[in-house]
Amino acid sequence: MNTSLFISSLIFAILIPLSAYADSARVITIDNAVREDCRFLSPIKVKVRLNDILDVLSKEGDWIRVRFKGSKGCIHKSAVDEKSVDISGVSGTKTTSASRDEVALAGKGFNPEVEKTYRSKHPDLDFQAVDRIEEYKIPDEGLSKFIKSGGLKQP
């Protein structure tokens, strides 16, 4: 074995565990979607929910190419929180626990628990009407058609 090959192999063996980091992104909206192309209203590849962790593959302007549950596609940057996560496996379950901590910390403050207490103090407030407003969804197809027929710009 020549000297340079020996040294290269050693350095490689040392650095592998130190460099096994990959970019990931946590979904920060209640629900969202990974889309076929990097534009709004493009066909949905897979639906995602709050705190789902997506693998980041690359970036295209305000869009991020990601992989989730075997599906590859695009998600807008405003729907996720990006972070480098240890995926080496050398540290055992560290990746999972780090994410749980992050999620737990993010959940502190004004959260569903606080809303529940506030609602019990104000039974007169109609939160069910607020729920109805939020549950009312406009399908992508209908919105795309509306935009097109009105001569508006596709987002």
Added chain:
Amino acid sequence: MKKLLSLFCILMLLAGCSSVGLQDVSKHMDMLTTTASAAQKASRPITDEEEYYIGRAVAARILSSFSLSKNRKLSEYVNHVGLSISLHSEKPHTHGGYHFAILESTEMNAFACPGGTIFVTKGMVNAAKSEDELAAVLAHEIAHVNHRDGISAIKKSRWTEALTIIGTKAAREYGSQGLSQLTTIFEGSIDDIVKTLVVNGYGRSQEYDADKTALDYLSKAGYDPSALKAFLDRIIAGGKASEGGIMKTHPATTDRIGNVMENMPSTGADSSYVRKRTDRFISFLR
């Protein structure tokens, strides 16, 4: 060979660090990260998720003064117009998304709840004469959401107090006392926002910025930005500028028109489509 042996020893030492020593380093890093997180948390702004829960409570408070329109066709239309604009904003996705709802009131008014729920009164919809004018009203409200103007209405001392409670309990579940204290602060925050939205209005600069941003959204979405000026002009002409509702909480309309004129984008909209959109606006109002 000696050199090679020395290098081998150094590399083995480094390797040792990477397998055993790194565990200790990792522990220290964890501690540092926890401390850093606690320090960061102590001064963090209100998150998007918190903004969402604040917005829900503000919406519930507004609905205690106004009833929700049952006109599903018109609500659907207003949602289409609003979403066609919000997707062109700086923040096309909020935690809970954008939602647009109509309030049964003849008063001319619109409210942007933090997080993305936007109310517009029937009086306001009727005051618009085209889809582009309705879009201008909604674009102004979307700008308030994106600028987090509702959140900025919360007294600073309230959030500082909330952070103290959150910070001390960050590593574990807060008890019933902490929850009760946080709920009181939450309640106060909702009061601050509702008072600003309904009684006092935002500051003049916030309104001017919202108009300026609205012009940008309208242009990006393909609506005619001059519709905002046309809408304000008609309010003055109709003598509605001195009435209540939105006029009570917004700067003098003549000043707003000056600001809008100054920031008007040079690109207009295709007039044939403006007419087409006006026709569909009228059809939904019938």
